[in-house]
Amino acid sequence: MAYTLTVNGRSLDADVAADTPLLWVLRDSLRLTGTKFGCGVGQCGACTVLIDGRAIRACQTPVSAVKGRVTTIEGLSDDGSHPLQRAWRELDVPQCGYCQAGQIMSAASLLARNPAPDDATIDREMSGNICRCGTYLRIRAAIHQAAGSAVSGPGAPVQR
Amino acid sequence: MLALRVQPAGPVEAQGFPMGTFETTAFIRIDPDGTVTLLAKNPETGQGVKTMLPMLIAEELDADWATVKIAQADADQSKYGFQLAGGSLSTPLNWQPLRQVGAAGRQMLLTAAAQTWKVPVAECSAARSRVTHGPSGRTATYGQLASAMATVPPPDLASVTLKDPKDFTIIGTTRAGVDNPAIVTGQPVFSIDFTRPGMLHAVFEKCPVFGGAVVSANLDEVRKLPGVRQVFVVKGGTNLEGLLPGVAILADSFWQAQSARRQLKVTWAEGSTADESSAGYAKVADQLGAAAPAMTMRTDGDVDGALKAAGGGVEAAYSYPFFGHAPLEPQNCVAEFANGRLELWAPTQTPSFALPMLAQTLGIEPSAITIHLMRTGGGFGRRLTNDFTVEAAWIAKEAGVPVKLLWTREDDMTHDFYRPAGYHYLKGAVDAAGTIVAWRDHFVSFGKNGQFANSANMGPDEFPARLVPNFALHASLMPTGVPTGALRAPGSNGIAFVVQSFIDELAHKAGKDPLDVRLGLLGATYLPAKAPAGLFPAFEPARMRGVLELVAGRSGWRARKTSSGRALGLAFHYSHMGYFAEVADVSVDAEKRVRVHKVWVAADIGSQVINPGAADNMVQGAVIDGLSQLMYETTIENGRAKETNFDAFTPLRMRQVPAEIEVHWLKTAGPPTGLGEPALPPIIPAVTNAIFAATGERVRSLPLSKHGYRWA
Structure with missing residues (x-):
């Protein structure tokens, strides 16, 4: 079946079976591979994307059920300048890096609802995302840093 | 006193690892526009070697880290030495030779400048990708010296002089991961993200009991399912680290291949391992x-x-x-077999071990195989074993098209080492x-x-x-x-x-x-x-x-x-x-x-x-x-x-x-x-x-x- 999705502000078509998870439409049909496959059962969060600003697991969302605007890591900002992306670079969060797109998208959903989350809130909201390398302390710190810069607005210098 | 606690060459070769050779000009590329590119030799599995190993070269090369570019090397031990992500060995095996590579490059640049300016080499010095002639104050960027450098023969690595550690400006300072900008914007840096033109998506069903063999399967039914292009039995062998028996399903997309797999019915000969617990x-x-x-x-x-x-x-x-490994990126590999040559894009920790197994299993010479090292979504030792590379290679050869083999998480957890x-x-x-x-x-x-x-x-x-x-x-x-x-x-x-x-x-x-x-x-x-x-x-x-x-x-x-x-x-x-x-x-x-x-x-x-x-x-x-x-x-x-x-x-x-x-x-x-x-x-x-x-x-x-x- 043909589906038209709004992904990162663009209208895109995919001809796939109705039960095809959004994850595989993004990765195989639309070639947006920033969203990752980790478990296929909604346990690891690597496939997290936003639909109308709310985090969902793309591996558990059939394309036929997608209603709303999809945002993937590629569309979080035009140039990597989202406060979370900046904080992730500045604090050198990634090790292997594979989970980090999902972590950032979960964090984006969290900050959209709660601009200044405390540790307990971050721990609760982020516990659906596994980091197999164990970069959790830096993820937590980066969310705090992004929350701070989100308040002060964009334009902070970006370190390499 | 920095006495060498480990002499890399001897013990490594004693363990049967081929040390290979370090070729200075393979590690350092300088373009006339001033771009300094350093090759990262080892597989990056999250341990940071794609950043850390080039830091060793840049330190002795006196390259400006802020402008340096890092590229991943392919598997080639004749240029890059022994390539391994394992045993916490990247640092001890490369600490000396990669600094020597950087120092050799620096010596070539100083020689190039001295020859260009017709001054003694000893009067020239380097810093931040630039050579300066002290007495005259004349300077040239590394880019300006690139063509002259190309005529200077690389010195013997054993002959170069390394810095006193007190003069280090890069080693010992924090440098962010070189792939961070790509990672946080979702760029395709992992093996699983890689595609080839005309590529099919493959899944591979093996016996849930380790080492079990295929007796029969409903291949004809599976062939009729949407998007399925090829279905075949892989006979495989008995080496648990090599190509094992199974059924390959190739489709236009992963989801089609995986959906077809759910309709696959295989009768297995489980073997005696089925009694173990x-x-x-x-x-x-x-x-x-x-x-x-x-x-x-x-x-x-x-x-x-x-x-x-x-x-x-x-x-x-x-x-x-x-205890299993479960790296977050499931096992996968892209393989293309054409004209007797195999090309792989693989998340392996041990390309040197993959090469002979691939050659033997496919019946081709190691020289007919190219392995591109892809950033790996975690290793933890799982990808020291190359079973998934030989599966992808075999399936691609059999199918006659480029193939991306992708394991599910269930495949990963039930077929680990x-x-x-x-x-x-x-x-x-x-x-x-x-x-x-x-x-x-x-x-x-x-x-x-x-x-x-x-x-x-x-x-x-x-x-x-x-x-x-x-x-x-x-x-x-x-x-x-x-x-x-x-x-x-x-x-x-x-x-x-x-x-x-x-x-x-x-x-x-x-x-x-x-x-x-x-x-x-x-x-x-x-x-x-x-x-x-x-x-x-x-x-x-x-x-x-x-x-x-x-x-x-x-x-x-x-x-x-x-x-x-x-x-x-x-x-x-x-x-x-x-x-x-x-x-x-x-x-x-x-x-x-x-x-x-x-x-x-x-x-x-x-x-x-x-x-x-x-x-x-x-x-x-x-x-x-x-x-x-x-x-x-x-x-x-x-x-x-x-x-x-x-x-x-x-x-x-x-x-x-x-x-x-x-x-x-x-x-x-x-x-x-x-x-x-x-x-x-x-x-x-x-x-x-x-x-x-x-x-x-x-x-x-x-x-x-x-x-x-x-x-x-």
């Missing part, structure tokens, strides 16, 4: 542990006499279970002063004909060997059909739990502080090593004493207050040339819910921490990885792995991690050593020792969940 192994281990040992790896003094003199001593049986379980039957004695006077370990492990299975071994010098006067290490082996392999800090991740827990038991028996008993042990008379001098030098007690005292001080061990339900635990371990001592602050509530509040780590990996920010991250990650091993296991039942996904086999989640993990570095003489592994082993016994201090319950087998514990 974790419970069965434990029973056999108890029988073997009670019998006379089959092998003796080491004896010192008179263990029986010392135990008798101590009234029998303390006896305890310890064990740890099979597991950390083998281990069973230790211990006796020990301690005198009234807290000195450990006797130690016997009857290690029951896996293997046959006196040969340990992969990563199921224990060496004759393993601590506390050499420091206990009456000591014996024995082993007995049972066979297994389950594939075993190296899990981050192989051997050590289980042995540290056993050894550091039993030391605690003996300390408690003597009524002494576990810290004092350990310090006493590390100060004991030091017996000679039995193992031949290999890749990893023998344990040096003084270095461990250093980190033990450091961590005790930083954690406030001497002033600790133990309340019911909350206590500190202490442990240390030497592995992969690294000395690590760790303290964990742990609470256990009435429902046996465990929380690790804080961890202190003291580390000695030699004279330099090359990339300190990344090193702290790596140590914190290793601690969290070790904590993950406390609560879960891979259970073998009916010859297959029972846990199939993260619902049953779960790495630590954010709400379970300690609020703080402090990392303290103790710099000592000697070249820097690796960091992928040695921080992991001590955290496991540090936590179980804290649980004992907090509750009085001694945990002698893992996982904790078997004893009713769960994370708070």
Whole structure:
């Protein structure tokens, strides 16, 4: 079946079976591979994307059920300048890096609802995302840093 | 004095690893526009080598790190030396040669400038990708010297002069991961993201019992399903690390291939491994542990006499279970076979080991194979084994089209090379002063004909060997059909739990502080090593004493207050040339819910921490990885792995991690050593020792969940 999705502000078509998870439409049909496959059962969060600003697991969302605007890591900002992306670079969060797109998208959903989350809130909201390398302390710190810069607005210098 | 503790070439070749050669001009590319590109030689699995190894070149090249570009090298040992992500070896094997490469490049640039300006080389100096002639003040960028440099022959690496470490400007400073900008914007950097024109998506169904063979399958039905292009049986062989029997399904998309796979019905010949189980192994281990040992790896003094003199001593049986790797990026590989040549885009930790297996299985020459090293979504030892590369290669050759093979998480968890379980039957004695006077370990492990299975071994010098006067290490082996392999800090991740827990038991028996008993042990008379001098030098007690005292001080061990339900635990371990001592602050509530509040780590990996920010991250990650091993296991039942996904086999989640993990570095003489592994082993016994201090319950087998514990 043909589906038209709004992904990162663009209208895109995919001809796939109705039960095809959004994850595989993004990765195989639309070639947006920033969203990752980790478990296929909604346990690891690597496939997290936003639909109308709310985090969902793309591996558990059939394309036929997608209603709303999809945002993937590629569309979080035009140039990597989202406060979370900046904080992730500045604090050198990634090790292997594979989970980090999902972590950032979960964090984006969290900050959209709660601009200044405390540790307990971050721990609760982020516990659906596994980091197999164990970069959790830096993820937590980066969310705090992004929350701070989100308040002060964009334009902070970006370190390499 | 920076005496080389490890001479890379000798021991590595002695282990059968081909060292290869380091070709200066392959590592350093300078374009006329001024772009300096450095090649990262080893597979990046999250251990930071794509950043750290080029830092070594850039330091001696005097390249401007802010403008340097890093490119991943393909597999080619004739240019890049031995390429491996394993054994925490990237640092020790490359610390000297890559700095020599950088220094050789710098010498070529200085020579090029001197020839261009017709001045003595000695009057030229380099800094930040620019050469300056002192007397005239003339300068040229590396880009301006690129064409002149191309005419200068590279010097012999052994002839170049390396910097005094006090002049380092890159080594020892924090440099962010070079792929971070691509990672945080979702650019395709991983193998799983790679595509080829005309590529099909493949899935591969193997027998759930390890090594089982295909008898029959409903191939014709599956061929009719939407998007399916090819379905065929792969006969495969019996080598568990190679190409195994199975059914390949190729479709236009992964979801079509995987959907078709759900309709696949295969009759398997499961073989005798179907009778094996974790419970069965434990029973056999108890029988073997009670019998006379089959092998003796080491004896010192008179263990029986010392135990008798101590009234029998303390006896305890310890064990740890099979354990999978589960890197977050499932196994995958892109393969293209055309005109007798194979090209692979592979997330492998060991391209050098993949190459001969691929050549042999496909019946082609190694020279007809190109392996592109892709950034890898975690390794932890899983991708030391190249089964997924040979599957992709075979399927691509058979299908005649480029193929991306992708495993599901279920494939990954049920076809791993597991950390083998281990069973230790211990006796020990301690005198009234807290000195450990006797130690016997009857290690029951896996293997046959006196040969340990992969990563199921224990060496004759393993601590506390050499420091206990009456000591014996024995082993007995049972066979297994389950594939075993190296899990981050192989051997050590289980042995540290056993050894550091039993030391605690003996300390408690003597009524002494576990810290004092350990310090006493590390100060004991030091017996000679039995193992031949290999890749990893023998344990040096003084270095461990250093980190033990450091961590005790930083954690406030001497002033600790133990309340019911909350206590500190202490442990240390030497592995992969690294000395690590760790303290964990742990609470256990009435429902046996465990929380690790804080961890202190003291580390000695030699004279330099090359990339300190990344090193702290790596140590914190290793601690969290070790904590993950406390609560879960891979259970073998009916010859297959029972846990199939993260619902049953779960790495630590954010709400379970300690609020703080402090990392303290103790710099000592000697070249820097690796960091992928040695921080992991001590955290496991540090936590179980804290649980004992907090509750009085001694945990002698893992996982904790078997004893009713769960994370708070």
